[in-house]
Amino acid sequence: MPLRLQRSAAIDRALDPELTNRFRSDLERIWKAGGKLGLAVSGGPDSMALLLLAHGAIPDAIEVATVDHGLRSEAAGEAEMVADLCAELGVEHRILTVEVAEGNLQDEARKARYHALAGWMVERGLSALATGHHADDQAETVLMRMNRGSGVAGLAGIRSIGRVLDTDLPLVRPLLDWRRSELAEICQAAGVTPAADPSNQDDGFDRVRIRKALQDAEWIDAGSLAASARHMADADEALNWAADTEWQDCVERSAETLIYRPVAPYAIRLRVIARIFASFGTTPRGGSVARLMDALERGKGASLGGVVATARRGLWNFRAEEGRKS
Secondary structure (H helix, E strand, O other), X not given: OOHHHHHHHHXXXXXXXXXXXXXXXXXXXXXXXXXXXXXXXXXXXXXXXXXXXXXXXXOOOEEEEEEEOOOOOOHHHHHHHHHHHHHHHOOEEEXXXXXXXXXXXXXXXXXXXXXXXXXXXXXXXXXXXXXXXXHHHHHHHHHHXXXXXXXXXXXXXXXXXXXXXXXXXXXXXXXOOOOHHXXXXXXXXXXXXXXXXXXXHOOOOHHHHHHHHHHHOOOOOHHHXXXXXXXXXXXXXXXXXXXXXXXXXXXXXXXXXXXXXOOOOHHHHHHHHHHHHHHOOOOOOXXXXXXXXXXXXXXXXXXXXXXXXXXEOOEXXXXXXXXXXX
């Protein structure tokens, strides 16, 4: 047997069949389209474990891409490390090199990464993209958003099913019920040494500070926080369903004006107003929408994001400001 095939077989044998079956079950719940699944693998322990699990569960239905942001001298070598492992496993791999725009470093890197991955998906005809977000990531996200006063939608955290940034391409996260420590153990058992990104220790990032605080607070259970996020996602879905009903029953268009006769509770009214603003092509922040709604409830008018809102006899009217088209 060729050396690479021997290595691939040894890696597969090192993977506990129970873990493979667990991953397969988690993936099947959120990815039913068939075809090939693209994996975003950076070389870190989480995404490397994703690669190992996916190869064990669906070896003939995956392709891998690694994005080199060009921000660290080690990044090119890490991408080649992933390429080497994929070659050993017999998995198609692509390195995507991107340029990161100036501004918020993490946000701009995220945009560049997902735009590159979307182009790769279209080129390769992949049916969905999978990332290695896990339960500890979820817990960190929930705490960060709680610290910012987020509502139900924000506290639902990272969703298991979504869309690749600025596209309609499916995005799935099959590891949201897996702990960071479990994924590290999978890499260790397979003899795979992941890359270490120094930015994960940089206290200049909110997420890193939250992560370190979680590590020091043994009384906080990251798995339970992740479970709470799932419950909040269910609540968010229920609120969206109620907002759909409120929209159908209580919103109508008259010429260039949307007329809303509010009936539902506060949280649902907020969502309906957010949709009204979206219909005018603007998406103001939730706090601004809440303040505008409070003004309407007091019978006062207000403007926000190029939309004028007025209240009269229990009806809220929304129209584009003069000079703007809806």
